Amino acid sequence: xxxxxxxxxxxxxxxxxxxxxxxxxxxxxxxxxxxxxxxxxxxxxxxxxxxxxxxxx
Numbered sequence: 513x514x515x516x517x518x519x520x521x522x523x524x525x526x527x528x529x530x531x532x533x534x535x536x537x538x539x540x541x542x543x544x545x546x547x548x549x550x551x552x553x554x555x556x557x558x559x560x561x562x563x564x565x566x567x568x569x
Contacts, residue, residue: 519553529553537561 515521523529525538530553534545540561547555
């Protein structure tokens, strides 16, 4: 999938506009919604997803 914005990626991952506190793992990222209104995601916290099943090379 292609996204123009981080907010678009987040809405697509949830299938709806998320609310504050919602979390999702998508595109190799942990995403936490910090600020949103009824129509837009306004602020998120992104962090690299750690894969516990994968050993460092």
